[in-house]
């Protein structure tokens with residue numbers, strides 16, 4: 001049975017051992033179970049760990065922003081393709097017949113444009129995702145280095 005450090009503020013979710021407000025680790029000293037965020041926040045000497053968790057949450061918010069951009073790229077790409085197909089149908093309907101080489105060329109051109117823009121937007125979305133991944137990995141590395149300094 002581990003000695004309680006300070007005044008009891010919670011019980012371990014795993015072994016029910018009391019956790020004190022002077023607990024020297026971010027885990028239960030009896031069984032090693034990690035302490036929940038709300039328990040760590042009540043332990044003054046673990047405040048630094050709570051700060052790191054907060055900055056990680058900010059990073060999550062940043063990646064959500066780039067997720068929004070990625071969704072916008074998908075939306076523009078597919079929206080443009082649908083618009084191109086609709087436009088091709090309107091041209092086809094107005095001409096009555098698609099037998100003229102110019103009309104066929106226009107329709108093929110409109111649909112090709114839609115596909116090119118879609119590929120461009122999907123590529124851009126993939127680049128944005130990669131950039132967001134690299135950035136969060138770099139930020140994670142710099143956050144993990146801080147306690148060592």
Ligand SMILES: [Zn+2]
Nearest residue numbers: 012015028031
């Ligand atoms: Zn425990």
